[in-house]
Amino acid sequence: MPMMSTMKVSGRDKIFLAFNYSFVILAFVLVAYPVIYMLSASISDPKLVGSGEMWLLPKGITFEGYERVFQNKSIWTGYGNTLLYTVVGTAINLFVTLPAAYALSRKDLSGRHFFMGMFIVTMFFGGGLVPSYLLVKELGMVNTMWAIVIPSAASIWNIIVCRTFFQTSIPKELQEAAQIDGSSNLRLFVSIILPLSMPIIAVMALFYGVGNWNSYFSAMIYLNDAEKYPLQLVLRQILVLQEMSAMAGGTIDASTASALNNKAEIAALVKYAVIIIATAPIIAIYPFLQRYFVQGVMIGSVKG
Known part of the structure; x- marks a missing residue:
């Protein structure tokens, strides 16, 4: 043995x-x-x-809470709007973040430390809500989808994370070999860097996707048309209306108190249903992307 x-x-x-x-x-x-x-x-x-x-x-x-929520047709409109904002917004986020991070990771980029410093400054100082609104208004984006996805096109923290990935996980020998073969920087980025960066792309897509899905403040500030409201803002309105309805009342007698108590209970039931409806899609998608956290930076590493 x-x-x-x-x-x-x-x-x-x-x-x-x-x-x-x-x-x-x-x-x-x-x-x-x-x-x-x-x-x-x-x-x-x-x-x-x-x-x-x-x-x-x-x-x-x-299931009365779910029935009351889904009877509201604006729920389905909000789902469609949120899905559109999430897909388009995440695509724009990746389109801006990945090239910027890769450029900042290249040692042959002149002034990269200056650009990185300027990016970092924006993490500590912002223009404020009023100047931001005036800028969006002057660009003609108020009450449009672009007011939701353009101002948040890039996260400096995510750019730093991606830059670190490119610096530590993409062998510079690959870049040098591609340049010797006559590859342009654009072809190098598209044909070699991106295929080796699927883990960080999946992670960034998850981060940006969750942020875009849960976002409601920009819609509350920039959107005036209820037909364009995202799901989070629609659910917020439903919840507020339920609570206001539960608190409404005139002279309090036994029957009125019982009715108000019943409305308060229904409002609480709707509140929990709203929370589940808003978070269920993200919870369902996350397990399919979680494996990339485990694979991490090992994909694309130098062999031999």
């Missing part, structure tokens, strides 16, 4: 492993519990949720 070598685990190692497992389990509980609670609360009897009887698994299952 082949001899199997066993590694002796010391007492300190056991304590270290126990601490690690305890920390991982605690972190999982802290992250998973709010998600499970929101999902359960969205399909549970609001009376049981409000009284605290439902604390993890659903009780008194009801």
Whole structure:
């Protein structure tokens, strides 16, 4: 029989492993519990949720909250608008971020430290809301999709992350070989750099996509037409209207108090359903891109 070598685990190692497992389990509980609670609360009897009887698994299952949300036709319009803003915005984000990061990673770019310094300054100082609005207005982008996707076309932090990836993960020998073969900088970037950069492209697409999906402030500032509202802004309106309806009332008697209490419970049910509806697409997509975090910078590394 082949001899199997066993590694002796010391007492300190056991304590270290126990601490690690305890920390991982605690972190999982802290992250998973709010998600499970929101999902359960969205399909549970609001009376049981409000009284605290439902604390993890659903009780008194009801889908009234989802029915009330999806009966609103503006939900589907908001979904379409958000999908459009997310796809177009993420494409613009990648189109701006990746070339800028690659250019800043090249040592033969004259003045790259100056440009990088100017980029970093914008992380600490901004023009403010009023000047930004006036700029968007002068460019004729108010109440258009471009007011949502153009002002946030690039994130300086993401440019720095991509620049670091290009500097550490793309062998300069590949660039030198391509230049010797007569390749232009554009062809080098498109044919060699981008195919080797799929992990960072996937990560950036995820970061930008989540940001564009969850964005609502720019739409609230620049959009006037409700038909152009993204999902987040539509859901915000629904939630505000539900809460205002629940708080509305005149003379308080027994029947009125009961009706107001019922409206408040429905408003809470709708609130949980709104949260699930807004986050479900991102949660569904994330597992398909998460593997790129594991592969990381090893793809495209020097072999041999």
